[in-house]
Amino acid sequence: MCGIVGYIGNEDARDILLKGLTNLEYRGYDSAGIALLNADGIHVFKEKGRIAVLKKTVDPAVHATLGIGHTRWATHGEPNQRNAHPHQSASGRFTLVHNGVIENYNQLKADYLADVILKSETDTEVVVQLIETFANEGLSTEAALRKTLQLLDGSYAIALLDTEDKDTLYVAKNKSPLLIGIGNGFNVVASDATAMIQQTKRYVELMDEEVVVLKKDSYTIMDLDGSTKIRQPYTVSFDAHDTEKGAYPHYMLKEIDEQPAVMRRLLQEYGGSDGTVTLDPAITRAINDADRIYIIACGTSYHAGLVGRHLLETIAGIPTEVHISSEFSYNMPLLSQKPLFIFISQSGETADSRAVLVKVKKLGYPTLTMTNVEGSTLYREADYRMLLFAGPEIAVASTKAYTAMIAVFSFMAVAAAQKKGVKPSFNLLHELSIAAQGMEQMIDEKALLKEVAREYLSITRNAFYIGRALDYYVCMEAALKLKEVSYIQAEGFAGGELKHGTIALIEDGTPVFAFATQQKVNNNIRSNVEEVAARGAHTCIISMDGVTNHADDRIVLPNVHPALAPLVCAVPLQLIAYYAALQNECDVDKPRNLAKSVTVE
Ligand code: F6R
Numbered sequence: 232m233c234g235i236v237g238y239i240g241n242e243d244a245r246d247i248l249l250k251g252l253t254n255l256e257y258r259g260y261d262s263a264g265i266a267l268l269n270a271d272g273i274h275v276f277k278e279k280g281r282i283a284v285l286k287k288t289v290d291p292a293v294h295a296t297l298g299i300g301h302t303r304w305a306t307h308g309e310p311n312q313r314n315a316h317p318h319q320s321a322s323g324r325f326t327l328v329h330n331g332v333i334e335n336y337n338q339l340k341a342d343y344l345a346d347v348i349l350k351s352e353t354d355t356e357v358v359v360q361l362i363e364t365f366a367n368e369g370l371s372t373e374a375a376l377r378k379t380l381q382l383l384d385g386s387y388a389i390a391l392l393d394t395e396d397k398d399t400l401y402v403a404k405n406k407s408p409l410l411i412g413i414g415n416g417f418n419v420v421a422s423d424a425t426a427m428i429q430q431t432k433r434y435v436e437l438m439d440e441e442v443v444v445l446k447k448d449s450y451t452i453m454d455l456d457g458s459t460k461i462r463q464p465y466t467v468s469f470d471a472h473d474t475e476k477g478a479y480p481h482y483m484l485k486e487i488d489e490q491p492a493v494m495r496r497l498l499q500e501y502g503g504s505d506g507t508v509t510l511d512p513a514i515t516r517a518i519n520d521a522d523r524i525y526i527i528a529c530g531t532s533y534h535a536g537l538v539g540r541h542l543l544e545t546i547a548g549i550p551t552e553v554h555i556s557s558e559f560s561y562n563m564p565l566l567s568q569k570p571l572f573i574f575i576s577q578s579g580e581t582a583d584s585r586a587v588l589v590k591v592k593k594l595g596y597p598t599l600t601m602t603n604v605e606g607s608t609l610y611r612e613a614d615y616r617m618l619l620f621a622g623p624e625i626a627v628a629s630t631k632a633y634t635a636m637i638a639v640f641s642f643m644a645v646a647a648a649q650k651k652g653v654k655p656s657f658n659l660l661h662e663l664s665i666a667a668q669g670m671e672q673m674i675d676e677k678a679l680l681k682e683v684a685r686e687y688l689s690i691t692r693n694a695f696y697i698g699r700a701l702d703y704y705v706c707m708e709a710a711l712k713l714k715e716v717s718y719i720q721a722e723g724f725a726g727g728e729l730k731h732g733t734i735a736l737i738e739d740g741t742p743v744f745a746f747a748t749q750q751k752v753n754n755n756i757r758s759n760v761e762e763v764a765a766r767g768a769h770t771c772i773i774s775m776d777g778v779t780n781h782a783d784d785r786i787v788l789p790n791v792h793p794a795l796a797p798l799v800c801a802v803p804l805q806l807i808a809y810y811a812a813l814q815n816e817c818d819v820d821k822p823r824n825l826a827k828s829v830t831v832e
Contacts, residue, residue, distance in 0.1 A: 240417020259826025308352030331386030579607025
């Protein structure tokens with residue numbers, strides 16, 4: 232959701248910025264722009280729509296070694312060329328890109344900018360106009376920027392150019408993500424490291440309410456009062472190759488295929504050589520000290536959390552609740568005496584989850600973030616952290632991060648059990664490697680899954696997924712995946728619940744997928760399938776070999792431990808959604824209206 236890039240160095244900034252913005256496309260956006268500053272002055276290009284459109288309008292004759300770029304996901308003002316970033320001050324001296332939301336922009340407009348005619352409907356323009364107002368009063372650019380930031384309520388990641396200083400890029404951050412990338416003779420700015428990974432693997436984290444004065448060979452970090460801070464760069468664990476599609480037509484397909492490899496990486500990261508799980512002892516202690524765990528997440532991560540709860544309760548015996556971040560934030564339940572909060576977030580930037588993190592930290596409760604992005608906001612701000620090691624996930628629809636979350640919960644649960652002296656009833660490392668093989672087998676079933684998508688989903692406007700126990704959580708994820716990428720209306724139901732109302736929607740030919748991997752509820756879910764089939768549903772049973780399968784089940788998953796069945800179920804549910812999206816000619820990797828990193832509440 233919105234992305235920022237910036238470059239200062241010796242190379243041509245234009246192509247670097249456009250490539251950076253292209254790398255950020257996955258975050259979701261509806262307009263894009265760049266500004267290039269050279270000896271002739273400032274050159275701004277911005278357009279509604281895709282970066283491909285912007286590229287056509289950028290004048291190839293303009294060369295500069297300093298510039299900023301932006302992808303906008305509209306919040307204030309419709310997505311059009313006028314509201315696209317960069318925005319400029321009245322005289323054109325300052326040019327700025329911004330992510331986040333300035334909550335008091337109307338008040339600031341009234342208090343300071345009554346004489347300024349604003350050109351856009353955005354909250355952002357107020358920021359650049361304020362900077363110019365204070366610079367006109369005699370402040371240096373850095374001081375004018377800091378003074379402006381002190382007045383802002385809300386979130387911001389900012390990159391700023393000043394036509395009167397062609398050797399500096401000004402940067403600021405509060406709540407919205409922003410990194411400084413360090414190169415040899417150049418520096419970059421990026422919302423996340425994937426944007427500029429072609430330039431550098433070394434990044435400096437920025438904390439809230441920090442400003443950076445960036446030159447091509449130095450960076451000075453300071454707080455809003457101007458006191459400087461020293462911070463060393465860290466090196467990210469992936470490279471440019473990991474963010475490329477290679478021979479794949481879509482990132483989503485590539486990321487589905489990568490899942491067995493992610494499982495094996497996790498086995499290396501969290502598996503001990505003696506067959507036990509190795510976790511930071513402080514994390515295991517925090518888990519076992521808690522009288523109740525509260526898992527907080529959104530969307531697909533919430534669905535992984537539901538499976539996580541099952542693993543924590545059944546393996547480690549710890550009472551666990553799972554909550555949707557945006558609900559928990561404003562409707563907190565009565566908490567236990569010694570809670571531990573676990574935040575699950577692929578991006579580590581989700582604003583709804585962060586709002587809860589900030590609240591519970593204020594209440595003094597311990598927090599742990601499970602994320603795929605080292606250095607992300609939720610990663611930095613929690614007391615403890617566990618990485619998903621899934622590699623960059625570029626497709627908006629989460630696939631490999633979802634299965635990585637489930638696997639990490641299994642490590643967490645087993646480590647907590649080990650520490651308590653409780654012997655888990657199965658050998659996790661062994662069962663997880665079998666699950667990875669099972670995922671691989673399902674990945675090899677693309678022809679079957681494509682055919683299932685054709686047979687069940689090519690002419691329908693809706694579909695249902697039913698399951699019981701763990702399969703119910705799988706169904707919720709299956710429905711979300713299908714609707715977000717194919718735009719088919721889909722719902723995931725607990726098998727027994729359909730007859731309490733929703734079965735009224737079943738008519739001749741309605742597709743109903745039933746996940747049936749859990750032995751203890753196999754008969755029950757099959758009865759539910761009979762109920763909908765009797766009312767005309769076109770049913771597709773997905774069962775597990777040697778445990779729940781019947782001769783005529785449409786898809787039979789390889790046999791894995793029942794607690795890890797959601798890992799293997801993930802592959803068909805993802806591939807069915809993928810092929811349904813292709814059939815509907817949808818933009819698989821960038822579904823409409825969605826953003827990868829949801830940084831507004
Ligand atoms: C769906 C999807 C979203 C995210 C949700 C939370 O495929 O990706 O539902 O799971 O927006 O995002 P994170 O995990 O980054 O907090």
